Amino acid sequence: MVDDTDLRHLGRAVELAARALESGDEPFGSVLVGADGAVLFEDHNHVAGGDRTQHPEFAIARWSTTRMTIAERAAATVYTSGEHCPMCSAAHGWAGLGRIVYASSSAQLVSWLEEWGVPPAPVRALPVGEIVPGAVVEGPVDSLSEEVRGLQARFHGRS
Structure with a gap:
C-alpha cells in the first residue's frame, strides 16, 4: 500500500525526472530510502552522453552494494518515476534491494x-x-x- 511517505519520496523521483529533462536527458529519476526513512541516494538519467546504461536505478544498485549491508539493502525502498527496465530490474535483483515503488509502469x-x-x-x-x-x-x-506522461510527452516533442 502506497502511503503519504511513499508519495513524498515518489514525488521527489518525479522531480528528478523533470531535472533530467531540463538538462536535455530522458525524464527518469529515482530515490533510494533506507529502512529508517533516510534518503541515501538519488539520481536521474544520464544517457544523453551516449551511454544508454546510465539509468538512476542501475546507479542505485551499484552504489548500494558498496555502501550498504545485505540486510540494509533488503530493507530499503527504491522510488522511481518509471518502472525499472529489464537491465535495472536485474541490477536491483542482483544487489538484493527491497521494495520498488514507481509512478508509471513500463506498460504505460x-x-x-x-x-x-x-x-x-x-x-x-x-x-x-x-x-x-x-x-x-x-x-x-x-x-x-x-x-510522468507529461514529462515523456515533452521529451518526445508531443506536448
Missing part, C-alpha cells in the same frame, strides 16, 4: 510511445516481477503517472 510508457509514433526501445519492456521473481513492487500511482 510503451503505450504512450506507441500513441506518439515513437519507435520502440531496443530492449523489450517487461514488468519487474518477470525479471525478479518475488520482488515487492507497487505502482503505478495514478496521481503521479499523468505528470
Whole structure:
C-alpha cells in the first residue's frame, strides 16, 4: 500500500525526472530510502552522453552494494518515476534491494510511445516481477503517472 511517505519520496523521483529533462536527458529519476526513512541516494538519467546504461536505478544498485549491508539493502525502498527496465530490474535483483515503488509502469510508457509514433526501445519492456521473481513492487500511482506522461510527452516533442 502506497502511503503519504511513499508519495513524498515518489514525488521527489518525479522531480528528478523533470531535472533530467531540463538538462536535455530522458525524464527518469529515482530515490533510494533506507529502512529508517533516510534518503541515501538519488539520481536521474544520464544517457544523453551516449551511454544508454546510465539509468538512476542501475546507479542505485551499484552504489548500494558498496555502501550498504545485505540486510540494509533488503530493507530499503527504491522510488522511481518509471518502472525499472529489464537491465535495472536485474541490477536491483542482483544487489538484493527491497521494495520498488514507481509512478508509471513500463506498460504505460510503451503505450504512450506507441500513441506518439515513437519507435520502440531496443530492449523489450517487461514488468519487474518477470525479471525478479518475488520482488515487492507497487505502482503505478495514478496521481503521479499523468505528470510522468507529461514529462515523456515533452521529451518526445508531443506536448
